[in-house]
Amino acid sequence: VCLLAAPYIDLKRLSRVLVVVAFPLMLLGIAQHLLSDPILPTASEDGGLYITSWDFFKVRAFSLFGSGLDFSCFLALVTPLFLACALVRRRGYPGRLVSVIGLGLCLVATYATLTRAAYLVVLQSAIVGWILVRGRSVGKAMWAVYPLIGTLVAVMAIIVVPLLLSVTSHDILDNQSLLERLVNWDLAMQA
Numbered sequence: 001v002c003l004l005a006a007p008y009i010d011l012k013r014l015s016r017v018l019v020v021v022a023f024p025l026m027l028l029g030i031a032q033h034l035l036s037d038p039i040l041p042t043a044s045e046d047g048g049l050y051i052t053s054w055d056f057f058k059v060r061a062f063s064l065f066g067s068g069l070d071f072s073c074f075l076a077l078v079t080p081l082f083l084a085c086a087l088v089r090r091r092g093y094p095g096r097l098v099s100v101i102g103l104g105l106c107l108v109a110t111y112a113t114l115t116r117a118a119y120l121v122v123l124q125s126a127i128v129g130w131i132l133v134r135g136r137s138v139g140k141a142m143w144a145v146y147p148l149i150g151t152l153v154a155v156m157a158i159i160v161v162p163l164l165l166s167v168t169s170h171d172i173l174d175n176q177s178l179l180e181r182l183v184n185w186d187l188a189m190q191a
Contacts, residue, residue, distance in 0.1 A: 015081060019094050022078045022102060026109040029061030029071055033112035040064070061112035072110055072118030079106045079122050080129025087133050120153055 032039050036059045043050035052067045054060050060068040085099035094102065110122045124146075131142070 015085075015094070018078055018081060019098070019102065022074075022082075023105070025063045025071075025074065026102075026105040029063035029109045030105070030112050032059050032063070033061045033114070035059075038062075056114050058114065060114045061109055063109075068113035068115045069118060072113050072115055072121055075106050075110050075113075075118070076121045076125040079103065079110075079126050080132070082106060083126055083129045084133045087130070124149070 028039065038051070038054055038059055042054055049066075051062055054062050054068070061071060062068050063071045063074075065071040065074065082094075082099045082102035085094050086096055086103055089096055089099060106122070110118055128146070
């Protein structure tokens, strides 16, 4: 979207705003997880605004967003920016050091969300960012690969992971919440 909007939006200004906003948001999210304290209220007094799924054995990082997944969508936006600047920028704003620190904070904040979907979204955005800064043009065939990767991940989550559960620990590979959601979706579709 940024590449298409380049004639209409000042991309340098946009990247500066993202960098300035990203650091405090990432630090807040990491602090929420490390301190096991949401730091901020998780619901408004009238109940109109609340943070979903923030208490998951430990506090999930949500920063100023409505959930850890919403926070990870923001991280998926800034991760390729920091990655591209770390790989390409020698001078200018943000420089390599700021970009490497930002990329590291993005990765830690993504882990702190304790959301497997966040890990996949941020990883895929980082891969796309890396591909775009390689300096070679991206062909049509390459763009067709991305949906196939998403399909492969879905097949792994539904078929391969349950097979792995019999031989591995039941922590990040546990698909119980996925199965519960599939049952709930089935019930909702029947209603």
